[in-house]
Amino acid sequence: MPYCVHCGVELDPAVKTCPLCGTAVNDPAARPPEDRPPFFPTRRAEVAPVPRKAVSLLITSMLASVSVCCALLNLVLKPQYQWYLFVVGAAAMLWVWFVLPLLVNRWVPVWVRLTVDVGAVAVYVALIALAMDGWGWFRGLAVPILALAAVVVCALGWLLRRGHSMLTTVTLSLAAVGVFCAGIEACGDLYFYGAWSPGWSLIMLASCVGLCIPLLVVRRVPSLREEVRRRFHF
């Protein structure tokens, strides 16, 4: 009978590794394994999880039915406004966010996924602009803000692509929020006044930087880092 050299327990002659510690079982005196069934059955009997395609079909049908119903309703209810575009745009955006990842089986780079998600928001905003005849603010304000969001989100996704620690994730996310706020104010100022005059966004940026610096210090000093990990159990 084989024994695990680390656990000291007797093992089934058929096992190759100890089920407790994973150590390989090496018994030079072992006889060739007999053709006998394993101790436990191997037949799995779980109920299979719902296939991704079925889930995507369900969500698609829900979104599509809502869109079609609203479009039909728009024919009789306030037909002078194309309000159904708001609903259709929201449904399209949700479809891109939630159904598209279910349909794509291949690995997709994170920046592609994030850009597509921001693109879906852009399409939604474009539909609102179409309904309200607001191409001016769409080009001058919405497109720059959405482009900035895409850049910031992609940059953050790229920096965090290898699954960094909680501290690094929080630090970089705070920095991204600060930069994004400054960008929003700059876009707004340029659109409305033609020149950038920093105000509230500087307070946000300073607050984020103020939070990032102590986090960076904790991240860099091993004793502090370990203490935080112990206290917060991560």
Added chain:
Amino acid sequence: MAKKKQWYKLDNAGVLYSALQREEYSAVYRFSAMMTEIVAPAALQNAVDAVMPRFPGFAMRIRRGLFWYYFEPNTAPGPFLKPDVADPCQPVRFHENGGWLVRFYYYQNRISFEAFHALADGVGALTFFRTLLAEYLRQTGVAVPTGEGVMDLSEPPRREELEDAYVRYAGPAARRLPLVKRAYSNRGQAEPFYTFHVTMGFVPVDKLREKAHSYQVSVTEYLAAALLWVLAEKQRRENYHRMRPVMLAVPVNLRPWFPSETLRNFLVTVQPGFDPALGKYSFGEVAAQVRHYMKLHTAPQEMQAQITRNVRYQSNPVLQLIPQVLKNPIVAHNYRTRGVRPFSATFTNPGAFTVPEAMRPHIRHMEVVLGQATVPRPHVASISYGNIMEITVAGTQVDADTERELFRFLVQEGLPVRVESNRTGTKRRV
């Protein structure tokens, strides 16, 4: 005139398990008998068919009422014997499998019986299982007499076997068992959908008893202390900033103190443990602590007060008026605060499985498995037959730390342990 439909109230343990039942929690336990011969499925199905009418308490289906779940006799065909599966004790679904709350499996030499805990406790289930094994052996040509725990299939079921003994023994005073608020949780990372790891250790009973007696404790107390010890060491290694108490939920069969023939649930849970934050304990001290705790808290008066508290909870007029859909979250919250957080693990030892002389040569050993906990952490159960004590550590957590440390501890104590597991691909961890 149409015959009035029979129905039965759930006992207070049944109310709890029914309200908690979901896909991520299984109040199902399993007893298995490893026979000396390969199991004959046709004979076993005949035995199941013969035994089920004698035990109406196991032939129930659960129904959802407006205010409570309730039982009614199950008239669906079955239950049918099935080939065994890799992941045992799967959660019960009330509307599937013909509504049956018991399952029967066979695999090579093993006969397995699974029951939903709302039906019966370990004592009731083992009485049923013993009778089933006796009938199976009769079907294969072995003459097994009735008596010694094997029920007579020719006699009608007795009313006493279906009584709610909790209600009968509810007394004048109601008390809660004092519990620590939050114990070391021993949580691991959960495996994906229905991967249920079962690891069994087999130890000679005589050597185990000798070792337990060297600490002046019983075998149950020794195993409970061993589990507490390895959990405390595990917590220490995990480098918790604040050490929490290590506590076990140990079900206690009430029949020795409160005579009852019921085959339904009749148990209370006690909470032996110790607080490693107070300082370094030796194993002997932990074993003594468990022994003294068990002696102190299994006083009949205290247990009766606990029973009374549970019965009053069920008959609380405010709770009675709350619809069952709203009651379930209340019961689940109560279970989280009183049944999950104060414990690090569950440990149950139904004791020695005894059978009539004629059956003994046909059974090699017994096994017991508890279903998955509400959180990914292992439950531990043990049962002995002859000179073999079987200890099962079962759970949905990825790591095998608890079972490894428990069996290593027993080996270090000088006990020979043979291990069988359905785990494959355990990560190397020395």
